[in-house]
Amino acid sequence: MLILLNGERFATDASNLDELCAKLGFAEAKVATAVNGSFVAAAMRRITQLSEADEIEVVAPRQGG
Structure with missing residues (x-):
């Protein structure tokens, strides 16, 4: 399926947000x-199903100021 990941088209076979994060290397x-x-929330990713054309944002915190 095609989704929009951080503003860019992205093909994935992940069925939920937790699986997508793991495939992107963000599991832990x-x-x-x-x-x-x-x-x-992190606890809800496992039950958050993905659908064609969903817009997903994944943001890692930054250090510094």
Whole structure:
């Protein structure tokens, strides 16, 4: 399926947000996620199903100031 990941078209076979994060290498990382503009807490990623054309944001925190 095709989704929009951080503003770029992206093909994936992940069925939920948790699986997508794992495939992107963020399985154990502290990241913020959103689907179609709505924040998704880490505990809810496993049950957040992905659909064609979903807009996904994955943001890692930065250090510094």
